Amino acid sequence: xxxxxxxxxxxxxxxxxxxxxxxxxxxxxxxxxxxxxxxxxxxxxxxxxxxxxxxxxxxxxxxxxxxxxxxxxxxxxxxxxxxxxxxxxxxxxxxxxxxxxxxxxxxxxxxxxxxxxxxxxxxxxxxxxxxxxxxxxxxxxxxxxxxxxxxxxxxxxxxxxxxxxxxxxxxxxxxxxxxxxxxxxxxxxxxxxxxxxxx
Amino acid sequence: xxxxxxxxxxxxxxxxxxxxxxxxxxxxxxxxxxxxxxxxxxxxxxxxxxxxxxxxxxxxxxxxxxxxxxxxxxxxxxxxxxxxxxxxxxxxxxxxxxxxxxxxxxxxxxxxxxxxxxxxxxxxxxxxxxxxxxxxxxxxxxxxxxxxxxxxxxxxxxxxxxxxxxxxxxxxxxxxxxxxxxxxxxxxxxxxxxxxxxx
Numbered sequence: 371x372x373x374x375x376x377x378x379x380x381x382x383x384x385x386x387x388x389x390x391x392x393x394x395x396x397x398x399x400x401x402x403x404x405x406x407x408x409x410x411x412x413x414x415x416x417x418x419x420x421x422x423x424x425x426x427x428x429x430x431x432x433x434x435x436x437x438x439x440x441x442x443x444x445x446x447x448x449x450x451x452x453x454x455x456x457x458x459x460x461x462x463x464x465x466x467x468x469x470x471x472x473x474x475x476x477x478x479x480x481x482x483x484x485x486x487x488x489x490x491x492x493x494x495x496x497x498x499x500x501x502x503x504x505x506x507x508x509x510x511x512x513x514x515x516x517x518x519x520x521x522x523x524x525x526x527x528x529x530x531x532x533x534x535x536x537x538x539x540x541x542x543x544x545x546x547x548x549x550x551x552x553x554x555x556x557x558x559x560x561x562x563x564x565x566x567x568x569x
Numbered sequence: 570x571x572x573x574x575x576x577x578x579x580x581x582x583x584x585x586x587x588x589x590x591x592x593x594x595x596x597x598x599x600x601x602x603x604x605x606x607x608x609x610x611x612x613x614x615x616x617x618x619x620x621x622x623x624x625x626x627x628x629x630x631x632x633x634x635x636x637x638x639x640x641x642x643x644x645x646x647x648x649x650x651x652x653x654x655x656x657x658x659x660x661x662x663x664x665x666x667x668x669x670x671x672x673x674x675x676x677x678x679x680x681x682x683x684x685x686x687x688x689x690x691x692x693x694x695x696x697x698x699x700x701x702x703x704x705x706x707x708x709x710x711x712x713x714x715x716x717x718x719x720x721x722x723x724x725x726x727x728x729x730x731x732x733x734x735x736x737x738x739x740x741x742x743x744x745x746x747x748x749x750x751x752x753x754x755x756x757x758x759x760x761x762x763x764x765x766x767x768x
Binding site: 375376377378381383384385397399407408410411412417422424425435436441458459479 | 624
């Protein structure tokens with residue numbers, strides 16, 4: 371039984387497609403827009419249209435980019451010789467926002483997961499391989515997530531670079547800053563101990 | 570410091586205007602749409618446009634309605650002689666969805682709150698008064714929320730109808746179904762006891 375009128379039902383259905391939005395939230399958003407923010411409605415509509423038509427993928431790093439060119443593939447970034455491989459755009463954003471790293475990136479848009487049909491091709495590893503063969507990459511920094519699939523992807527990437535004589539590094543995994551040993555899980559602690567470094 | 574490109578930043582800003590969406594959620598939504606649901610993006614854009622141009626307010630009940638007429642002001646509903654007053658569209662939806670009530674509604678789009686500049690005019694009580702004077706309303710059911718302002722609004726509405734000799738009822742407030750007396754708050758329990766009914 372639908373209690374909504376046609377356009378309202380369609381708006382709620384469309385909002386429900388956003389991640390983390392259930393039926394109640396979608397209804398609340400729709401009513402909020404209709405009742406109190408008609409201007410925001412138009413703003414969102416225009417932003418969606420702009421993004422849909424104007425945001426594409428960079429052929430080099432696979433991050434989203436716009437017509438004026440990719441902001442993560444500039445000459446100064448390429449000159450560092452560093453390429454940081456991440457699983458998704460949000461990972462790139464996190465590194466870019468919180469750290470002073472200003473080298474290039476390569477966004478996999480996923481992780482190796484044969485069961486889900488995600489092989490090296492889907493992750494654009496042919497593109498990355500050509501870049502490694504090109505000779506400008508001096509260091510491959512692997513920043514995939516420390517999950518089973520992320521680790522498998524990291525291993526694959528490391529082999530790819532090592533076989534070409536390129537330096538490979540992996541971001542450190544261990545006790546988070548501000549964390550207490552007492553409450554850290556066993557896997558992380560084991561990782562922290564085996565990965566200990568001279569001071 | 571903005572780390573996003575222009576269109577992406579605008580999309581994230583627009584999504585943040587939705588209620589309950591913070592910066593992280595907005596980024597996640599934007600990336601989700603760009604990465605995995607370009608079709609959903611177009612769907613949402615079209616739904617927003619449709620709703621913005623096609624959804625208006627019903628002049629009789631103040632609920633959202635579309636050009637084909639208000640589904641809550643039909644002849645059969647008017648014939649019941651009942652009008653249920655609610656604070657917002659979500660309240661109307663809740664009653665419509667969960668109960669068998671099929672009379673008319675009147676949506677205040679707020680509650681009496683002089684400090685916020687919400688007086689009888691803003692809530693459309695002049696419209697409601699004309700309907701009460703019209704003679705077709707036999708019962709006014711008050712379903713405002715049991716908050717201080719909701720109660721004040723209920724009192725005002727009750728006076729409005731009573732002075733015209735129209736029957737006024739208030740939806741029952743008491744122990745919720747499935748609730749246990751032991752854990753119910755004092756105010757609700759007091760209300761439940763004073764509002765006891767013969768069985």
